[in-house]
Amino acid sequence: xxxSGFLRFPAPLTRRCMVPWGLRxxxxxxxxxxxxxxxxxxxxxxxxxxxLLSLDESELEEQFVKGHGPxxxxxxxxxxxxxxxxxxxxxVVKCHQTRSVDQNRKxxxxxxxxxxxxxxxxxxxxxxxxxxxxxxxxxxxKKRAKETLEKKKRLKELWESSKSVQGERSADSD
Amino acid sequence: xxxxxxxxxxxxxxxxxxxxxxGSAYSSWRPHRPxxxxxxxxxxxxxxTAIFEKEGIPEAQESSEYIVAHVLGAKTFxxxxxxxxxxxxxxxxxxxxxxxxxxxxxxxxxxxILGEWDFRGLSLKMAPPVFIPRPETEELVEWVLEEVAQRPxxxxxxxxxxxxxxxxxxxxxxxxxxxxxxxSQVIAVDKGEASICLTRENAQRLRLQDRIWIVPFDVTLxxxxxxxxxxxxxxxxxxxxxYVFHQDMxxxxxxxxxxxxxxxxxxxxxxxxxxxxxxxxxxxxxxDIITHILTLAPRLLKDSGSIFLEVDPRHPExxxxxxxxxxxxxxxxxxxxxxxxxxxxFLHIRRSGPQHGCPAHAWPGPQPARVPx
Numbered sequence: 001x002x003x004s005g006f007l008r009f010p011a012p013l014t015r016r017c018m019v020p021w022g023l024r025x026x027x028x029x030x031x032x033x034x035x036x037x038x039x040x041x042x043x044x045x046x047x048x049x050x051x052l053l054s055l056d057e058s059e060l061e062e063q064f065v066k067g068h069g070p071x072x073x074x075x076x077x078x079x080x081x082x083x084x085x086x087x088x089x090x091x092v093v094k095c096h097q098t099r100s101v102d103q104n105r106k107x108x109x110x111x112x113x114x115x116x117x118x119x120x121x122x123x124x125x126x127x128x129x130x131x132x133x134x135x136x137x138x139x140x141x142k143k144r145a146k147e148t149l150e151k152k153k154r155l156k157e158l159w160e161s162s163k164s165v166q167g168e169r170s171a172d173s174d
Numbered sequence: 175x176x177x178x179x180x181x182x183x184x185x186x187x188x189x190x191x192x193x194x195x196x197g198s199a200y201s202s203w204r205p206h207r208p209x210x211x212x213x214x215x216x217x218x219x220x221x222x223t224a225i226f227e228k229e230g231i232p233e234a235q236e237s238s239e240y241i242v243a244h245v246l247g248a249k250t251f252x253x254x255x256x257x258x259x260x261x262x263x264x265x266x267x268x269x270x271x272x273x274x275x276x277x278x279x280x281x282x283x284x285x286x287i288l289g290e291w292d293f294r295g296l297s298l299k300m301a302p303p304v305f306i307p308r309p310e311t312e313e314l315v316e317w318v319l320e321e322v323a324q325r326p327x328x329x330x331x332x333x334x335x336x337x338x339x340x341x342x343x344x345x346x347x348x349x350x351x352x353x354x355x356x357x358s359q360v361i362a363v364d365k366g367e368a369s370i371c372l373t374r375e376n377a378q379r380l381r382l383q384d385r386i387w388i389v390p391f392d393v394t395l396x397x398x399x400x401x402x403x404x405x406x407x408x409x410x411x412x413x414x415x416x417y418v419f420h421q422d423m424x425x426x427x428x429x430x431x432x433x434x435x436x437x438x439x440x441x442x443x444x445x446x447x448x449x450x451x452x453x454x455x456x457x458x459x460x461x462d463i464i465t466h467i468l469t470l471a472p473r474l475l476k477d478s479g480s481i482f483l484e485v486d487p488r489h490p491e492x493x494x495x496x497x498x499x500x501x502x503x504x505x506x507x508x509x510x511x512x513x514x515x516x517x518x519x520f521l522h523i524r525r526s527g528p529q530h531g532c533p534a535h536a537w538p539g540p541q542p543a544r545v546p547x
Contacts, residue, residue, distance in 0.1 A: 071310060
């Protein structure tokens, strides 16, 4: 198994990377404070947005539900759950999201990548940053929506009052 | 395939039209009705898991999870929206689950029960007796993709690699290669008519039919390969050929053999297997089809073209030895790769230059077959 095969993540996977159900995370130790983390070198990314730490295959331990028997053509197994462990941190991800072993392996790596990021970088992790940004945008949208609503309200009041003034004038002019 | 037929009719007819015909097929087996009060998905999975376990059905929990998820419109139980785990099921859903589970009680493979399965994220239709793609084979495709990405190829007028797949089955290998290599083209061959039809159907479902030619072809028949030359020399030959040792065929699970022994013991005629056994049986040392492919490939491959095979773990040595006994083929075993269970499973064989007695490289058009040496 060469490492190069698993550092490529096809585009559809990145879109699908929400928190999947059925995930069990064993042994999640307390987050280290950012300063004490021992991390592999950060990949070069955009200036304000460093890329997610990539996983080193040699630090991973992968397990499958292996049936007894010869495997390959001689068996027909549908259990394709993947259990992936990041040895340095002890983080474990279990993935049975899809019916394809290959896809479960890639998904497990993607999920583990994020877990490792949070583990080592805590609040500075990309995951947390994205969350905060999303929350910030949400608040901004709410604020704008509220302001728009108030503007409309004021305009309506203005129109209502000008209408009644018009009514009075026309009454006067008779 | 009485279970299959009934299942299809049930799906086509909708609720309320099943009547008594369903019960009669299982007179020798007590039907398991859902216990009143079991209304949600989670409970139903537990219910059927227990039944499967009691009846000795392997992968009891996985089977019931896939069936319940499928009826609820999801591919896996874990990917179901959690709210659906505890929501009551409709009588129609319960009936579907009952029928699909009945098939599982007859050891029908889950992939045939659902009528579909995934391969490297592609959803493929499954239908007996066409061979069901195995998870190991996903890694064969991974390897081919890695190699294609690494080797700078002389890009011809058509772009991507021209690939021959021998024994396409449901089309899993061909279609996943096509979907990942947008410039590639594939010639997919199989000796089974059902495979030809199913590959065609899957190609259309995935809208890849424009880049694949699906051709009935038996690699063991001498001389029938000449018309494949008309597509020009190929960059790659890929195959998951039948590789089970003939002596091991008896040991295969009922999901594959379909209780052949039990039927024979009861004095009945052996019923047809779920999967086409010809897709599995590789002859005495599992080498019959492999050696035919390796004999044919040099005539179809470009210089330095590659062959990628999935094999039995005993084959790397056997194939290496066999290739050494056939220097006329100009093929070298360049790499062996293990599957995710750590078993040597995949071979990369490369053609090392022009074959003796064959014209080197240029194939201007259909040519008469040439015999080496």
